[in-house]
Structure formats: C-alpha cells, structure tokens
Amino acid sequence: MRIRHLPETLINQIAAGEVIERPFAAVKELVENAIDAGASRIDISLRDGGKSLIVISDNGCGMGQEDLEAAVERHATSKLPENDLVHIEHMGFRGEALASIGAVARLKIMSREQGAAESFEINVEGGKKGDVMPSAHPLGTQIEVRDLFFATPARLKFLKSERSEYMAVKDVITRLAMAFPQIAFSLTHDEKVGLKLPATQDASSRLSAIMGKEFGENAMKIEAEREGLTLSGYAGLPTLHRGTAQHQYLFVNGRPVKDKLLTGCVRAAYADVLHGGRHPLLALSLHVPPEEVDVNVHPQKAEVRFRDPGLVRGLIISALKKAIHEHGGAASSSVSMQALGRFSPEHSASAGASAPSPSLPLTRSQGAPVPMSYARSGSGAPAYMPSYNSAMHDSQMAVFEPITPAHSQGSLAVDMAPAARFEAEANEIQEVRSDNFPLGSARAQLHQNYIVAQTSQGLVIVDQHAAHERLVYERFKAQMEERGIEKQGLLSPEIIELEERDAARLLKHSEALAKLGLEIEPFGAGAIAVQSLPALLGDKPNLQGLINDLVDELAEHGNALSLEERLNHILSTMACHGSIRSGRRMNADEMNALLRQMEQTPLSGQCNHGRPTYIELSLADIEKLFGRR
Ligand code: ADP
Ligand code: MG
Numbered sequence: 001m002r003i004r005h006l007p008e009t010l011i012n013q014i015a016a017g018e019v020i021e022r023p024f025a026a027v028k029e030l031v032e033n034a035i036d037a038g039a040s041r042i043d044i045s046l047r048d049g050g051k052s053l054i055v056i057s058d059n060g061c062g063m064g065q066e067d068l069e070a071a072v073e074r075h076a077t078s079k080l081p082e083n084d085l086v087h088i089e090h091m092g093f094r095g096e097a098l099a100s101i102g103a104v105a106r107l108k109i110m111s112r113e114q115g116a117a118e119s120f121e122i123n124v125e126g127g128k129k130g131d132v133m134p135s136a137h138p139l140g141t142q143i144e145v146r147d148l149f150f151a152t153p154a155r156l157k158f159l160k161s162e163r164s165e166y167m168a169v170k171d172v173i174t175r176l177a178m179a180f181p182q183i184a185f186s187l188t189h190d191e192k193v194g195l196k197l198p199a200t201q202d203a204s205s206r207l208s209a210i211m212g213k214e215f216g217e218n219a220m221k222i223e224a225e226r227e228g229l230t231l232s233g234y235a236g237l238p239t240l241h242r243g244t245a246q247h248q249y250l251f252v253n254g255r256p257v258k259d260k261l262l263t264g265c266v267r268a269a270y271a272d273v274l275h276g277g278r279h280p281l282l283a284l285s286l287h288v289p290p291e292e293v294d295v296n297v298h299p300q301k302a303e304v305r306f307r308d309p310g311l312v313r314g315l316i317i318s319a320l321k322k323a324i325h326e327h328g329g330a331a332s333s334s335v336s337m338q339a340l341g342r343f344s345p346e347h348s349a350s351a352g353a354s355a356p357s358p359s360l361p362l363t364r365s366q367g368a369p370v371p372m373s374y375a376r377s378g379s380g381a382p383a384y385m386p387s388y389n390s391a392m393h394d395s396q397m398a399v400f401e402p403i404t405p406a407h408s409q410g411s412l413a414v415d416m417a418p419a420a421r422f423e424a425e426a427n428e429i430q431e432v433r434s435d436n437f438p439l440g441s442a443r444a445q446l447h448q449n450y451i452v453a454q455t456s457q458g459l460v461i462v463d464q465h466a467a468h469e470r471l472v473y474e475r476f477k478a479q480m481e482e483r484g485i486e487k488q489g490l491l492s493p494e495i496i497e498l499e500e501r502d503a504a505r506l507l508k509h510s511e512a513l514a515k516l517g518l519e520i521e522p523f524g525a526g527a528i529a530v531q532s533l534p535a536l537l538g539d540k541p542n543l544q545g546l547i548n549d550l551v552d553e554l555a556e557h558g559n560a561l562s563l564e565e566r567l568n569h570i571l572s573t574m575a576c577h578g579s580i581r582s583g584r585r586m587n588a589d590e591m592n593a594l595l596r597q598m599e600q601t602p603l604s605g606q607c608n609h610g611r612p613t614y615i616e617l618s619l620a621d622i623e624k625l626f627g628r629r
Contacts, residue, residue, distance in 0.1 A: 009127030012103030023050030034058035049162030181206035269320035442591035487517035
C-alpha cells in the first residue's frame with residue numbers, strides 16, 4: 001500500500017465529520033459567523049429539522065468578491081490577524097466551518113460588503129466550488145445550506161428525528177442569544193416561529209425571556225471571585241427543578257460551553273437539597289484570564305480546558321453552596337403562586353386561569369449582567385435582586401441571615417428525637433406571642449400534617465413531615481462533623497428478611513453504614529440482623545421500611561457516587577425515617593418548637609428531596625384573592 005495525499009474534497013469531508021456533526025452544528029457555526037461579522041439581527045429558518053434546508057441571514061459586515069472566494073477554503077479565516085491562539089476575540093478562529101459545510105452539502109452564500117455597491121454569491125456543492133458571481137443581495141450575508149450530508153450518506157443515516165434535530169438547533173441558538181442580548185434573533189421551523197428575541201441592552205430581560213418568569217422570581221444572584229477568576233449570574237432555588245440539565249447555561253469568557261465540569265459542580269453544590277435525578281436551573285458566566293483557558297480543544301468549541309480545573313470547580317461549588325445556604329429559608333415562589341392559583345375564584349371557573357403573579361424583577365432592572373457584556377465592562381452589581389415570593393420581606397430575610405447551624409443553638413434546640421413523642425392531643429391552639437418570628441406562631445394543625453401559623457405579614461403553612469425531615473438531616477450532618485453519629489444499641493438484634501441479592505448489597509456497605517450508627521450483620525441467607533441504630537431515629541422507627549429504602553438507594557446510586565455523596569444520600573434516607581410522619585398530632589408547643597427550629601436550621605426551606613417545607617401567603621395575596629385589592 002502506498003501512502004498518498006488525500007484530495008481536498010475528501011479532507012474537507014473528513015473534517016466535516018467532526019465540525020459539522022449534525023444540523024445544529026452547522027447552524028451554530030453560521031450563527032457564530034454572523035455574530036463575528038458584527039450583526040445586530042440574525043434570522044434563522046429551517047426545514048425538516050435543518051436536514052433539507054437551513055437559511056441564515058444577518059446584517060453584519062458582509063464579504064467582498066475576493067473574501068467570498070477565500071471564505072469557503074479550508075483554514076481560511078479573517079479572525080486570527082496576529083496568529084495568536086491565546087487571545088481569541090471571536091467566536092470562530094478555525095477557518096473550517098464554511099469549507100466543511102460546502103464539502104457535505106449544497107452551500108450558497110450571498111453577501112454585500114458594508115459600503116459596497118454590488119453584491120456577490122458563490123455556490124459549493126459536495127466540495128465542488130463554483131465561480132463568484134454577481135448577485136442581488138442587500139447589506140449583510142445570507143447563507144443557504146441545502147441537503148446537508150447528501151455527499152456523505154453514511155452520516156445522513158445517523159441523524160435523529162426532525163423534531164430532535166430542531167430541538168438541538170433551538171438549544172444552541174438559545175445559548176448564543178443569552179450571551180448576546182444586543183443582537184435580535186429569530187428562528188422559524190417549517191414556517192412556524194420558534195424563537196423571537198428582540199435586541200435589548202438590558203441583559204436581564206433577555207435572560208428572563210429565555211429562562212422564563214418563574215426563574216426570575218426564584219433565582220439567587222451569584223457573584224464570586226477567586227484568584228482573578230470571576231463568576232456571576234443566577235442560580236435557581238433548589239425548589240425549582242427539572243428532569244433534565246437542559247436549563248443549565250454556562251458561559252466562559254462570553255462563549256457558551258457545555259462542559260461536564262459545570263454539571264459536576266452543580267450536582268455537588270445541590271446534592272444536599274435536591275434529590276438525584278432532578279436538576280436546578282442556572283445561568284452562570286465565568287470570566288478567566290485568557291491564559292487560564294484553552295478554547296481550542298473541541299472541534300465544535302463546546303468544551304474548554306482550564307489550566308487549573310480545581311480552582312474553577314472550587315469557585316463554582318462554593319459560590320453555589322453559599323447562595324443556597326444564604327437563601328436556605330426560602331421556598332420557591334412558584335409553589336405558593338401555584339397554590340394561590342388553586343385558591344382563586346377564577347381558577348375554579350376556568351381551569352387554565354393563571355395564578356396572580358408578582359411583578360418580574362428581571363424585566364424591570366437596568367444594566368443587570370449578561371454573560372458577555374457585564375464581566376467585560378466590569379460593571380457593578382445588577383439592580384435585579386431576586387424576590388422569593390411576594391410575601392418574603394427584607395426583614396424576614398434579615399432574620400434568616402446569617403444562618404447559624406442548628407447544633408450551635410443549644411438552648412433553642414428542641415428535642416428532635418423520638419418522633420413518637422410528638423404524638424399528643426392538640427387541636428385548638430391558643431395564641432402564642434410569636435407573630436414576630438419569621439415563621440410566625442402556630443394556630444392549628446390540619447389533616448394531621450399541616451401546621452398553619454400566623455405571621456406578622458400573613459400566614460404560613462408547614463408540611464410537618466418535610467420540615468422535620470430537613471431538621472433531622474441537618475442534625476445528622478452536624479453530629480457527623482462534630483463527633484460522629486450517636487448510635488443506640490438494640491437490646492436484642494432485629495432480624496430483617498430481604499432478597500438475597502439485596503442483603504448482600506447492603507452488607508457490602510456495612511462499614512459505611514456503621515459509621516452512620518446503623519450496625520448490621522449477616523443472618524443466614526437473605527436476612528440481616530440490625531444491632532444498632534442512629535439515636536436520632538428515635539425509639540421505634542419502622543426498620544423494615546428504612547432498610548428497604550436503603551437497599552433502593554444503594555441500588556440506584558451504589559458505586560456511581562463518591563463516598564461523601566453516598567453517605568449523604570444514606571443520611572437523607574434515614575432522616576426521612578426519623579421524621580415526624582404525617583398523621584401525627586402535635587400540640588401548640590411542639591408545633592412552635594418545630595417552627596423555631598426551622599428558623600435556626602440551614603436550608604430549612606426544602607426537604608431533602610427539594611420539595612418545599614412551607615409556603616407563605618402574604619396578607620396582600622389573601623386580599624387579592626378576596627378582591628379587596
Ligand atoms: P472562521 O469563522 O473560523 O473564520 P469560517 O469557515 O466559519 O471560519 O468562515 C471563514 C471566513 O468567512 C470568516 O473568517 C469570515 O471572514 C468570513 N465569513 C463567514 N461568514 C460570514 C458572515 N456571515 N459575514 C461576514 N463574513 C463571514
Ligand atoms: Mg466560523
């Protein structure tokens with residue numbers, strides 16, 4: 001076999017395999033080119049998920065006759081004038097996109113350079129370049145890509161459904177649009193409008209247009225700095241979550257990236273407050289000195305490499321954790337707003353009626369940060385300050401901050417132990433002078449699970465099981481940090497029957513479980529003997545239920561998680577079993593004690609699974625419901 005140089009067309013097709021993997025990648029490259037051309041308006045339209053047609057037009061600087069000819073050549077770019085790969089100032093720099101697209105599709109470019117009288121066009125089909133010809137195009141550039149991958153049938157076969165190709169396109173445009181609010185974007189698919197984003201100087205209004213109103217109302221502001229790296233943006237409260245990580249946006253030096261690093265950081269930061277499988281919403285922008293990051297590691301520039309990934313991880317995780325802890329008392333407004341919707345008279349009349357909603361702070365603020373512009377300009381803090389719900393007042397936030405860990409509040413801490421002790425007669429509650437506490441004074445227990453409390457501003461409804469679960473969990477963690485978890489030996493071991501496989505799985509973790517106070521031993525095939533329990537679980541926890549849940553927990557996360565994450569999951573499962581179950585009566589003192597404890601406990605706004613532990617209605621909300629406002 002002789003070694004030979006491959007023909008140009010084949011080289012381009014091979015390169016295209018990496019650069020233009022699917023329609024969204026072609027769209028991404030073309031939109032990035034339009035951004036680089038200084039466009040203030042970019043319109044994208046697709047047919048059949050982009051498989052048969054992609055048209056992108058911009059009002060950018062355009063190209064003259066010679067540039068048009070060079071643009072479709074491989075490694076031809078106007079963006080590295082100094083041959084400097086460190087200080088990259090454009091979205092593009094590889095000079096590969098147009099050549100790659102031309103190699104695998106039918107490409108037509110029409111362009112008129114700024115200030116020029118004529119416009120020109122060029123066609124490239126499956127790598128065959130036509131002549132540059134006069135055209136009739138207004139200022140800017142329009143690029144049409146027909147029959148993507150017609151020249152590489154193998155790739156054509158791997159495309160997904162039109163719907164999912166379209167969704168991928170929409171996602172990529174959304175990410176770019178978030179980074180460039182000053183550019184107007186539109187996207188249509190098969191003649192239907194998919195996105196319409198007017199240009200705006202107010203970055204936060206673009207953010208809210210994309211992330212939605214709910215996010216605006218339930219976002220925590222993130223701002224952190226470490227060794228020349230700055231992080232800013234917004235992260236959703238843990239009570240606002242989704243089934244996918246789709247709504248997590250990261251920008252590095254203004255460039256949208258989809259980096260596993262972010263996913264890992266988010267998981268670590270929210271581990272305590274969000275159950276596995278749920279994902280928070282966030283939009284974060286990281287600015288690092290150019291020498292600290294290499295953007296030239298991924299053919300589609302979707303990933304970046306940091307010189308010191310540990311530093312970046314530390315910065316992101318600690319900033320998110322700090323925000324979560326500072327807002328630990330806040331539950332998402334969507335919860336109480338949805339609840340209000342149920343209450344409202346319109347709702348009963350028409351099922352679709354929307355809940356009364358507080359104004360969206362995002363849209364009102366001026367000069368709030370947006371990924372690209374704010375960190376560049378180094379502008380000050382945005383005016384936008386998330387509001388949790390209309391009832392969450394400054395005074396109340398002040399009471400929640402700074403949060404002191406529960407274990408340091410010796411005198412206030414009620415005995416959280418045996419849940420059974422809360423079993424008592426309590427119905428009519430007499431007034432307790434604690435209206436001034438953030439969570440107010442308990443007035444009643446409803447359906448043996450909901451505590452209704454009066455606050456100075458309105459009322460609060462607490463889910464006693466969810467709340468107690470959080471308290472027990474935080475107690476567990478505090479104990480573990482201080483002196484290890486207190487255990488309580490059983491007089492006679494309790495035998496639990498299990499599937500053989502499950503018993504074996506559990507016993508594999510017996511060492512870790514013992515550290516948490518749960519000592520187990522094998523007891524013949526398919527059974528285990530429980531020797532001791534964490535004292536926090538109380539006298540009579542439902543052992544069979546606890547063990548079953550632990551087996552499920554380990555089966556689900558078993559080896560996938562780090563030891564620390566695993567322990568936290570187990571603690572969280574145990575906390576659930578040590579909690580006051582719904583269906584227990586509580587008297588006024590017990591209820592008030594629970595409320596006071598919640599006020600002292602970090603993250604008490606959510607249970608360990610990210611459900612809210614309480615909702616709050618302000619008097620204003622209530623008055624609205626009765627038409628008094
Ligand atoms: P790169 O963006 O990495 O330079 P491309 O193959 O995407 O490589 O584009 C090649 C060149 O074509 C660019 O450097 C730019 O000069 C020119 N170009 C591409 N698209 C446009 C556009 N929409 N408007 C103006 N010039 C463009
Ligand atoms: Mg490009």
